[in-house]
Amino acid sequence: MTAYEHMTNMCAIGKRNAGFGGDLKAAAYIEKAFNDLRLKQVRRQRFACYGWDFTDCKLAVHHNGQKKIIPSLPCYHSPSTPAGGVHGEYVYLDSPDAPEAAWKKTEAKILIINQEFLESAALYDKFDRYKPAAVLYVCASRSGVFVGTMDRHIVRGRRALPAAGIEYADAAAIAAEGADALNLIIDAAFIENTYSENVLARVETPGAKKNIILGAHFDTIPLPHCATDNTAGMAVILDAAEKLAGCTLKNYNVDLIAFSAEEIDRQGAADYIVKNAEAIKNSVLMIYIDGCGVHIGRNHIRVIGDEKTEKFLQDAADNTGYPVSTSRGVSYLDHGYVASMGVPAAYLFRGHLNDWHTVNDVPENVSAKQLDAMSDYLANAVLALDGLDAYPNWKIDPATLDKLNKDIASFRIK
Numbered sequence: 001m002t003a004y005e006h007m008t009n010m011c012a013i014g015k016r017n018a019g020f021g022g023d024l025k026a027a028a029y030i031e032k033a034f035n036d037l038r039l040k041q042v043r044r045q046r047f048a049c050y051g052w053d054f055t056d057c058k059l060a061v062h063h064n065g066q067k068k069i070i071p072s073l074p075c076y077h078s079p080s081t082p083a084g085g086v087h088g089e090y091v092y093l094d095s096p097d098a099p100e101a102a103w104k105k106t107e108a109k110i111l112i113i114n115q116e117f118l119e120s121a122a123l124y125d126k127f128d129r130y131k132p133a134a135v136l137y138v139c140a141s142r143s144g145v146f147v148g149t150m151d152r153h154i155v156r157g158r159r160a161l162p163a164a165g166i167e168y169a170d171a172a173a174i175a176a177e178g179a180d181a182l183n184l185i186i187d188a189a190f191i192e193n194t195y196s197e198n199v200l201a202r203v204e205t206p207g208a209k210k211n212i213i214l215g216a217h218f219d220t221i222p223l224p225h226c227a228t229d230n231t232a233g234m235a236v237i238l239d240a241a242e243k244l245a246g247c248t249l250k251n252y253n254v255d256l257i258a259f260s261a262e263e264i265d266r267q268g269a270a271d272y273i274v275k276n277a278e279a280i281k282n283s284v285l286m287i288y289i290d291g292c293g294v295h296i297g298r299n300h301i302r303v304i305g306d307e308k309t310e311k312f313l314q315d316a317a318d319n320t321g322y323p324v325s326t327s328r329g330v331s332y333l334d335h336g337y338v339a340s341m342g343v344p345a346a347y348l349f350r351g352h353l354n355d356w357h358t359v360n361d362v363p364e365n366v367s368a369k370q371l372d373a374m375s376d377y378l379a380n381a382v383l384a385l386d387g388l389d390a391y392p393n394w395k396i397d398p399a400t401l402d403k404l405n406k407d408i409a410s411f412r413i414k
């Protein structure tokens with residue numbers, strides 16, 4: 001089966017947000033695909049997690065007796081609004097240091113805030129003091145987007161505020177034309193005690209002592225499709241597994257990991273590194289895919305590791321005829337968790353697509369040719385590594401490792 005077919009099959013499942021059932025259907029699909037390839041150690045690893053879902057999000061702008069619906073999506077972890085929604089005037093804040101006057105009496109009002117301010121402590125303080133009824137984050141160019149950081153602080157750590165994202169152009173129109181009132185309706189559910197499943201498999205090489213890890217996440221935000229983020233990436237892993245299952249390797253097992261719950265605080269990765277520590281420690285490299293397959297884009301590899309790792313991955317691309325640029329630096333998708341175990345980890349993507357985390361992330365955005373080229377690259381990189389005379393001595397420097405571990409510990413919601 002081609003990568004593109006795997007992608008459309010998984011997209012057809014619908015929403016696959018962790019803990020709500022669609023994720024388990026996708027896990028079963030991936031498990032079957034691994035079994036169809038006759039891979040070894042195929043298994044689902046269940047883990048306890050929390051989950052979040054929504055069924056409705058509607059923003060209406062009332063002005064001069066007219067009502068206009070603006071596209072919006074709730075922020076992750078947003079609570080539902082009260083029945084009938086939050087209805088009130090809006091206050092537009094163009095800076096977290098906006099004068100106090102702009103913040104006063106926000107109790108019944110909806111704040112419109114530029115997304116740039118997400119991590120401002122001054123902003124949290126003002127939320128606490130002036131208690132707005134709801135908040136709308138303005139996002140650069142996406143038509144309604146999940147905002148993944150600030151909302152968590154507000155909901156889990158502080159006050160539970162209904163929060164949604166709107167597009168810049170819509171916010172600008174509200175500011176320019178004015179509005180008598182906004183009405184925000186969010187119907188959402190947060191589940192504290194649920195579970196999801198990672199799916200693992202191995203392309204086994206008899207006698208091999210070391211492993212190469214290939215991974216991607218298959219869960220989605222609570223929207224259907226999510227084609228490029230990251231159904232396509234998961235499909236590329238399945239396709240690369242098929243290509244590698246047909247090869248004879250000498251030195252490495254290829255461990256395949258399909259993560260769930262990436263989109264909700266990477267709970268799947270946190271579980272994976274605990275339950276599979278031994279196999280991970282015997283691995284020399286991980287390659288992770290998230291956000292790929294778009295027709296127009298740029299292939300890039302971001303490496304948590306040293307120059308030698310980066311050079312190997314670049315050379316493997318050159319030899320495959322796969323155009324890619326590379327860089328080094330820490331990033332915190334699922335591969336960051338594996339890197340925290342001391343395994344150099346590369347993040348391979350093709351982007352950036354402004355439709356990520358929107359209803360517009362559909363299969364039509366994905367190029368079958370790009371998926372095939374990416375799985376060719378993955379398989380060729382694995383074969384190149386297997387062909388080296390000795391195990392590489394690639395390292396993550398201690399300061400970076402320390403930072404990874406500290407940052408990851410701080411992500412855990414207490």
Ligand SMILES: [Zn+2]
Nearest residue numbers: 229230290291
């Ligand atoms: Zn993703």
